[in-house]
Amino acid sequence: YAGKKSAQALGDTMNNMKVKDFQSMPVVVRESVSVYDAICQMFLEDVGTLFVVDEQSLLVGVLSRKDLLRTSIGRQELNQIPVHIIMTRMPNITTCKKSESLIEVSRRLIEQQIDAVPVVAEEPAGLRVTGRITKTTITRAFLSLSESHEL
Ligand code: ADP
Numbered sequence: 312y313a314g315k316k317s318a319q320a321l322g323d324t325m326n327n328m329k330v331k332d333f334q335s336m337p338v339v340v341r342e343s344v345s346v347y348d349a350i351c352q353m354f355l356e357d358v359g360t361l362f363v364v365d366e367q368s369l370l371v372g373v374l375s376r377k378d379l380l381r382t383s384i385g386r387q388e389l390n391q392i393p394v395h396i397i398m399t400r401m402p403n404i405t406t407c408k409k410s411e412s413l414i415e416v417s418r419r420l421i422e423q424q425i426d427a428v429p430v431v432a433e434e435p436a437g438l439r440v441t442g443r444i445t446k447t448t449i450t451r452a453f454l455s456l457s458e459s460h461e462l
Contacts, residue, residue, distance in 0.1 A: 324456060327412075330409045330410070330411050330412075334441075335442065337362050337442055342372065345391065346390075358445075368439060369434070369438060372400045373398060375425075406431045417449050426445055426446050430442030
């Protein structure tokens with residue numbers, strides 16, 4: 312049964328899509344940088360989410376576009392406000408590991424209503440940021456399915 316077989320193959324391919332095969336480079340800022348500098352970094356690196364790290368490069372927070380916009384409305388001193396004041400902070404950060412399936416991370420993005428998660432490696436002192444998965448990653452993976460299966 313040709314149709315059924317093809318659907319099975321597609322399912323297998325989807326379940327085999329891992330974070331490590333699709334992740335992109337994380338863009339990080341230190342917790343001491345100003346909101347102004349974080350906004351500049353977001354434009355320079357052309358990303359929608361910045362991950363915030365401490366001196367040891369361990370994850371401490373996340374900054375979204377709207378976090379930065381909210382702070383910018385009606386404020387003058389964006390140079391004076393450090394990002395650690397406004398970021399979403401640990402332990403409330405949704406993360407993923409490189410060995411996890413992309414389907415599982417997609418579910419997390421939808422359930423938490425977020426655009427990106429950091430790929431992390433657990434260390435005794437905390438979580439090291441090694442990559443990022445975003446809605447763009449998921450869209451790219453979706454497109455790769457249609458290409459590899461000639462749908
Ligand atoms: P935006 O706020 O620009 O729409 P998001 O939907 O990604 O972007 O972010 C919504 C809120 O969730 C923001 O306050 C942001 O700090 C927070 N957030 C974003 N990514 C994560 C994450 N991986 N874990 C926890 N909170 C997050």
